Amino acid sequence: MWKKREAEMEGFDLKAYAEEKRKLINSALESYLPDKADGYEKEIVEAMRYSLFAGGKRLRPILCLAGSEAVGGTSEQVLPFACAIELIHTYSLIHDDLPSMDDDSLRRGIPTNHMVFGEAIAILAGDGLLTEAFRIMTLPRTWEAMEHSRVLKAVNILAEAAGYMGMVGGQAMDIRCQGMPADPGTVEYIHSHKTGALIRASVVCGALLAGGTDEQINALSSYGSSLGVAFQIWDDILDIEGHTEVMGKEGGKDLQLGKVTYPSVLGIDRAKKEAYRYIEKGIEAIKDFGREADPLRAIARYVTERRR
């Protein structure tokens, strides 16, 4: 089965796929949060847009679209949710970069939000993006043509993944454990929550909204969990091996902050092996899907190939 899937994937062009989806997502994001020429909201919208259009890879929204396609749905029907997910991701980056958190001055090659707009507006821009995500998910035009109970469940899954049981919880432990010796259990908690939860929820929501069966959703949930952990391990490796000009952010920052990471606990070589193992596990989880899950397989492969 596995060999067959690999062979089938030969013809799949991830670069072209991702480029097409990014265009779709960026154009939808632009329509949800257009530039304000004037008015009282001009400045806060400018700050929200600054980070939203700062050249993100759009991994999470692409996963949401690919999750829909994997169960026979379309990108278009889950596009509002994909956009909402990117808003949530962007908010988390703005808040993570704040002086009281990771104190980063550079992100994706440009100054971080608070460096440009000041701390107060950066906090509010994050708050605004997070809240706007839930507004977009619940706009009548988002859900009118969908099964309402699935929409409510998808919002619930995203809120759980983003909140204190997910991303916020992971970030809180990440902050708490800086400079402390950490056990593998804590590293896994931080990574699976800080990064893994939203990545998993992105795929799951796409599939749920597009009418996926429980069995399909469970398989995609396993895929997403594995992908999320692998993604974070690779990020930590890049932080050590990468340089500022390639990464677009300051390299070696984790080490400097005394962060709990896989490479710091396991060493680089074992961390890489762990990442590969998670990727294989993720691809294995969706072995029963046909070619419509090829984008998800290709994304998994890409995670441990990327340089930034």
Place this chain on the structure above:
Amino acid sequence: MWKKREAEMEGFDLKAYAEEKRKLINSALESYLPDKADGYEKEIVEAMRYSLFAGGKRLRPILCLAGSEAVGGTSEQVLPFACAIELIHTYSLIHDDLPSMDDDSLRRGIPTNHMVFGEAIAILAGDGLLTEAFRIMTLPRTWEAMEHSRVLKAVNILAEAAGYMGMVGGQAMDIRCQGMPADPGTVEYIHSHKTGALIRASVVCGALLAGGTDEQINALSSYGSSLGVAFQIWDDILDIEGHTEVMGKEGGKDLQLGKVTYPSVLGIDRAKKEAYRYIEKGIEAIKDFGREADPLRAIARYVTERRR
């Protein structure tokens, strides 16, 4: 009509009503966010609970319950939404108090969140409360017995009221305008958004979820708008006239920060008159409701009677 309502209200005991509702709300909040004896989420939950159970008046959730009752619904059926609203309100207080915002060290008579848990955890506690609000609103047990489209609309109304078109937008302008001469239009924008939007949404959601008609919801929306502005004007007056021991927070803080407030633009006497005018306008908006709206009338009266 007006005289009749006043007479009818004679028998209404707001203190007992509010006390009963507060008990209901506090007990539900406790069940949604119980203390964690251990585990990775222990600390972030502790920080979230610290501000959530710091003695708030529960005005907004009470308005949500009263909004349901005004259209013939019960408190119980909208209780999860009432709790979610209090979480949103609490998050906004934690973020407003941060050093980069209003830099407040005291709130409701006790140290503010960041004074106890540090800035990073305070920001995350706010993020966690905001996100948890949307998780509670979309839990299956919240919506299973309700019309799903009304639930989705209510979530949307709250997200709009809390986000950059509402509370976040008002707070951003508030920060932006500190120390600057402001016109009455700006003062009204700040107040109607920073405070008014969530107060209005609280009543409206209660009524919407309980099956209120469009006409009823519009009337309650007007009531809520007026109440919100009056509430903020009175808050600004108390900030000038009140003392720290009564207010539970530092008095004179607005003046010190060069905040744009009604008293600073109109003077205290005219500001008081404006508050009374808004209260009358709010009560007038719900003149066609019967005794079931007495709690809302009594709450309006209370706004300009309170000392903190």
